[in-house]
Amino acid sequence: MKRILVAGIGNIFLGDDAFGVEVVRRLAGCSLPEGVRVVDFGIRGLDLAYALMEDYAAVILVDASPRGRAPGTLYEIEPDEPVNGATAAVDPHAAAPHQVLGLVRSMGGTLPPVRVVGCEPRTRPDDEPRMGLSPEVEGAVEPAIALVQDVIQELLHA
Numbered sequence: 001m002k003r004i005l006v007a008g009i010g011n012i013f014l015g016d017d018a019f020g021v022e023v024v025r026r027l028a029g030c031s032l033p034e035g036v037r038v039v040d041f042g043i044r045g046l047d048l049a050y051a052l053m054e055d056y057a058a059v060i061l062v063d064a065s066p067r068g069r070a071p072g073t074l075y076e077i078e079p080d081e082p083v084n085g086a087t088a089a090v091d092p093h094a095a096a097p098h099q100v101l102g103l104v105r106s107m108g109g110t111l112p113p114v115r116v117v118g119c120e121p122r123t124r125p126d127d128e129p130r131m132g133l134s135p136e137v138e139g140a141v142e143p144a145i146a147l148v149q150d151v152i153q154e155l156l157h158a
Contacts, residue, residue: 002057002156006038006148007048009063009097015123015130016071016137020062023117023144030145036152045100052100053109058155060148061097064137065118072136073120074144076151078113113155117148 008024010017021040028038041048052059065075079101097116104111122134133141 001035003035003037003055004152004155005051005054005056005059006036006152007051007059007061008038008040009042009048009061011043013129013131015127015132016119016121016134017064017123018131018133019064019119019121019137019141019144022133022141023062023148026141027145027148030149032149033152033156035156045096045103049100049103049107049109052104052111053107056112058113058115058158059111060151060155061114061116062144062148063097063116063118064121065116066121066124067118069120070136071120071122071134072140074140074147075116075118075120076147077116077118079116113158115151115155117144117151119144 006024006027008020010020012018012021021042024038024040065077067075101111101114119137119140122136
C-alpha cells in the first residue's frame with residue numbers, strides 16, 4: 001500500500017494564505033483511499049519537515065502560491081530538484097515549501113516525489129492581517145479539492 005501525505009500549509013490570520021489549511025480541512029471530510037493522510041500543518045514548518053522524512057511514497061503540499069496570475073487561479077507544480085533558493089533555515093512562524101524541502105535535505109532526508117497544489121492569492125502576507133479567504137480564493141477551494149483527489153489517484157497508480 002502506497003502512503004501519501006497531503007499537507008495543508010498557511011496562516012489563518014493572513015487572509016488567502018489560509019488556502020491550504022482550508023482545502024485540507026474540507027478534504028479531511030472526504031472519502032479517501034487507504035494510505036492517504038491529510039494534515040493541517042498551518043505554519044509549523046519544522047513539523048512538516050519531520051513528517052516529510054517519514055516513509056511516504058509521495059507528498060502533496062497545498063498552499064497559496066503567488067505566481068502573477070488572476071486571484072483564484074490553481075496550479076499544480078512539481079518543484080525543481082533541487083528547490084531553487086532552498087535553505088536550511090525555516091521561519092518558526094511560516095512554512096514556505098521551498099524552505100521546508102531545503103531543510104529536509106540539509107538534515108539528510110530524502111524527499112519522495114512532491115507536488116504542490118497552489119492557488120493564486122488576492123491578499124498577500126504583508127497585507128493587513130485578517131481572517132477569511134477572498135471570494136476568488138474561496139471559489140477555488142472546491143476545485144482544488146478535486147485537483148488534489150486527481151493528483152492522489154495519479155500518484156497511487158504511478
